Amino acid sequence: MNTATLVLDAKAALGEGPSWDAERKLLYWVDITRESFHAFNPVTGTDEVFQVGQQVGAVVPRRSGGVILAMQQGFYAYDFTSGALTPLGDPEEHLPNNRFNDGKCDAAGRFWAGTMRMNEHGSDGTLYCLEPDLTIRPVLSGLAVSNGIAWSSDNRKMYFIDSLTRVVMEYEFDLESGTLSNGRAAVQLEEGPSLPDGMTIDEEGMLWVAEWDGYRVGRWNPNTGELLQSVEVPSARVTSCVFAGENMDNIYITTSRKDLSDEELRLQPLAGGLFHYKAQVRGAATYSFGG
Template identity: 55%
Template structure:
């Protein structure tokens, strides 16, 4: 596998860029600036980036049909109309935990929205992983989560992979695609010896996992069958937050980054922190699903 060098495609200067998802029909990349309290729609062809203010922390955005997206925010799952810019609250499973917020999230092939929470202070494991089955049905599937992050599935959909960044662990679960249930959790990858923390994650067409390294200056490729690191692509920003495959052929890996916590004296070393980067890693990716897909 060969890879081009990473290229800056949007100098977004996001505080905490995260949660990228590719909309194949629109040929656009959706992503969030969690701390900036916005989500975005980026056209890689024209370079145009449209910003949608949410007014609160927003951890993930997924498509939900024509002109509509689903968000995982500080106050739970919400629907957003791209034309009217109207935000509609759906369900808040942690209304009793105002110190928490939603972080990363992703839809499975049946259109369920998986998204997890974390403590804003990032000290205790008070978060959880939830599944939004439809606009009114939400269930908790994992408890005692530190920083809920990347989610991916095996190509045959018999396994789900899930990252808790605070614990520096990548888990594997047995996955029931029909019922949207997980079981038999086990540690797949321990990041203690890796540079940085495991953050966002995606999978490629060969079934390998791509993991963003927060404070690690890279994205890395892993074999989930052997738990071996296969490759690493350097990124010119320390806080690499997530990645997703996009483009006409799903052969471009889009990478989000953050400027959060970077001191003014460090900006000269990474002037494009908070930008969106892209690379063709020599392998194609897997489809991004939307809410309600089946």
């Protein structure tokens, strides 16, 4: 049965941005509007919460230790030993109503993360790249809701979602320079209530796309645009997914209970939970930030 099961009844307001720390064997994820990131241990089922004092859209492991966060006021480093939160740069200091949303590292250790308006209106979001030397450069502009990112196993393609377009874009990707070119629509979601949100990729090059208001994660073929499989989630607002575990065949799925009515919450008591699905294919590793 293609149904995800609950592993943590977190009741997150806006769970998002998961990543897998293979060295520490921890799943990191964020609760954006509750200004926190989490470290979930799949073996013990424990979940440690770290309050960071501002909205946080994504978290990734750092090769030198700790994690890097994409937050409301830019990029930050967090040190688990000292608890220190160190600002690395804010490219949108002039846009106080914007915040970072989803993000991910490429194989060269760059952290890609995009912005959006906190009221989810307008199109002044930008996809940025935080280089290992801590320089920040804009890559794509004019975005409404910057969201899921994934790379092909040969690092020649990068996939990106701007949610309100309902499209997964595919770009030619140069790993050495970290540049994009020749974008095309790889997957087009049908008109309806759901929007593409976060995303990951498996070793066969198929994309796993979380659907906000869709109650599912879909497995898509970016070469044909075909939906191959649906994993049902007992929460409408499915936000993102990531492969994890020793064999990289466990998918962890974040969800949201943001703006759900009392009646909707009654029908979705597990909304905001962290879910798990055992895939029949291995997935891409979470790359760590190189700086």
